[in-house]
Amino acid sequence: MPKILPIKIYPDKILRQRAATVKKIDKEIKRLILDMGKTMLAKEGVGLAAPQVGLSIRLIVVNTKDGPLALVNPKITRKSWSKELGEEGCLSLPDFLANVKRHKKINAIYEDAAGKKIKIKAEGLLARVIQHEVDHLNGVLIIDYLKKKDLPEEYKK
Numbered sequence: 697m698p699k700i701l702p703i704k705i706y707p708d709k710i711l712r713q714r715a716a717t718v719k720k721i722d723k724e725i726k727r728l729i730l731d732m733g734k735t736m737l738a739k740e741g742v743g744l745a746a747p748q749v750g751l752s753i754r755l756i757v758v759n760t761k762d763g764p765l766a767l768v769n770p771k772i773t774r775k776s777w778s779k780e781l782g783e784e785g786c787l788s789l790p791d792f793l794a795n796v797k798r799h800k801k802i803n804a805i806y807e808d809a810a811g812k813k814i815k816i817k818a819e820g821l822l823a824r825v826i827q828h829e830v831d832h833l834n835g836v837l838i839i840d841y842l843k844k845k846d847l848p849e850e851y852k853k
Contacts, residue, residue, distance in 0.1 A: 698730040706839075715745075718768050718769050721809060737764065741759070741787050742759045756832070767804070770829075775802050776799045776819075779799055794839065
């Protein structure tokens with residue numbers, strides 16, 4: 697039975713680390729994928745990265761119309777020239793929203809839960825969510841896109 701995991705809240709140090717590559721998709725990773733999917737949905741998130749639940753590995757889960765989609769070792773391979781501003785929140789930065797400029801379209805490659813390499817083309821919200829979650833794997837948060845003067849006091853560290 698999947699369980700809801702606790703979310704790491706900024707300034708937890710794990711949120712600033714570059715996550716390690718997942719070497720093998722084993723039983724533990726498959727269980728983590730299910731737990732992360734359940735956690736994301738329970739917290740009404742549209743995406744969740746493993747560092748947000750305390751594991752510094754390259755795994756993200758994004759919410760799609762077909763349910764949670766796990767991307768193991770995701771890598772953005774192409775970004776559109778055009779960008780757009782959009783409002784984003786983050787489960788690790790509760791009650792905070794930021795306008796972030798992201799690429800409108802991306803191509804990415806990842807492994808699914810069975811270890812199969814998958815290529816994906818995403819645009820709109822899905823592209824935004826994947827970019828946001830991949831940022832987490834690189835220790836980047838939405839507050840990094842803002843000028844220091846625009847940040848609430850608790851995020852000016």
